[in-house]
Amino acid sequence: MSNDPVRDAASGQLASAIATRLGDVDYRRMVEAVADYAFFLLDPAGLVLSWNTGARKLTGYEADEVLGQPASIFYPRELHDQHCPAHALKTAAETGVFEDEGWHVRKDGTQFWAHALVTQVQGGQGELLGFSTLMRDLSKRRRISLLEEEGRRMTNFLAMLAQELRHPLTPLFNAVTLLAHEKSESKAVQATRDLLDRQVSQLNSLADHLLDVSQITSGKIQLAASPVRVCDVVREAVASVQPLAQSKSHCLDVQLGEDDLWVFGDRARIVQILSHLLGNAVKFTPENGHVRVQTKASAASVQIVVADNGPGIPPENLARVFDLFVQGRPDAAQLQGGLGLGLSVVKQLVALQGGEVAAFSQGVPGEGCEFVVTLPAAPVAPAAEVAEPAPFAGKRVLVVDDNRDAAETMALLLDTLGYVPSMAFDGLAAIEAIKAEVPDLVLLDIGLPGISGIEVASRVRAEMQNPPAMIALTGYGQDKDREASFQAGFYDHMTKPVNIDKLIELLERLLGASSQTLEKP
DSSP, X not given: OOSOHHHHHHHHHHHHHHHHHHOSSOHHHHHHHOOSSEEEEXXXXXXXXXXXXXXXXXXXXXXXXXXXXXXXXXXXXXXXXXXXXXXXXXXXXXXXXXXXXXXXXXXXXXXXXXXXXXXXXXXXXXXXXXXXXXXEEOHHHHHHHHHHHHHHHHHHHHHHHHHHHXXXXXXXXXXXXXXXXXXXXXXXXXXXXXXXXXXXXXXXXXXXXXXXXXXXXXXXXXXXXXXXXXHHHHHXXXXXXXXXXXXXXXXXXXXXXXTTOEEEEOHHHHHHHHHHHHHHHHHXXXXXXXXXXXEEEOSSEXXXXXXXXXXXXXXXXXXXXXXTTOOSSHHHHHHHOOOSOHHHHHHHHHHHTTOEEEEEEOOOTTTOEEEEEEEEBOOOOOOOOOXXXXXXXXXXXXXXXXOHHHHHHHHHHHHHHXXXXXXXXXXXHHHHHHHHHOOSEEEEOSSOSSSOHHHHHHHHHHHOSSOOEEEEEEXXXXXXXXXXXXXXXXXXXXXXXXXXXXXXXXXXXXXXXXXXXXXXX
């Protein structure tokens, strides 16, 4: 009880009215027992008439500090200016109840996010006696919600950044491939070409990692699991790092235990995993170093070991080496670059395939580190039949891309390979060119001005009796984008910058093999 008899009478009248509505329950005992909810009464003007343990726990006010004070003291000052406390009471008086979630303030000035339920209390004649207020602290749930929203925003940002990086990378990648085809005795030109090739490859790898992180964190990545021959993926990964290993005079030691070891997983992703681990080993190991890749088998699994004799990883970093944005070898990383994305992606991709990856190192220079990838074993798969390539006859290929640099360098590549290229730079022009030229194949961008590549493909299929084969070349590389391409009738979906070897393989499969070749940089 307070020292104000008028307020005590009002509080008693309200309590009596509520207790009557609740039946024979001991009102004050019930209210005091509720420690997780703030429950208090307000008079018609919004002054506090009663206070319970939950209210004290939530707001920090003792009863004698808050009784007779306006309920607005629980609202931040900026909400006073918006008349929020008065609006809550006005709504409850008019409709019977007001319910809302928002920021409130404690005695010490800290804010908390709460759900508030304000209910009018009437007397026997329907007159307004005041309001009962029930308040629950939802700050923890609010923080979790904000973190989840921030995670979604970051995921979307990473996917958009990866896509935007691909636009300038595509013409650069094509240009480097063209330079590799040119015969030049100039050491300066060769060195510049090799430098460009390394840097463009690093940027492309960064874009791939950003996209993978966004897909993994959003749960959108999907794997095509099937039996995979281990020696094939190891050799492909080794080939991807061979030029860098040779430039640093490394001994690249490949120890394949058995040729007939098979695992169950996504072939492309396993190559990606091994390429990254081998790439790290080569990158961080000084010149004249030793990098080893080795396979081991057990009844239920296959281990692929990647080891080096570089500087190693400090023991205090080993526990976090697979965490996002963490550099395992910080001193070397400052020189070599990187954002700490690759090993996090490796761990997630291995886990998605039912496997495990572990890192071992003493952190002693010269003893290096060892990464062990363990994947579930699979039965030996039958050998696939290889189809004979169709004869080549100078086929026509239409390149459609609003990025003129990308379109022109791709046309030059096609011309170098012996195909007959032509170009269009927007969706409507593409439809006109396809109908007029009737090319044998269309390399079609998705994000075109006017109408998208998806709509171009759909209209061509609907309006032409024998539409040409179409391949999507695009910066959009998520699973939903691939699905949209295939539904629109594309033969394949390739993400920029395009892997030239895979493109050539597709061209030969669809149009026949050319006598022209591109030399590796």
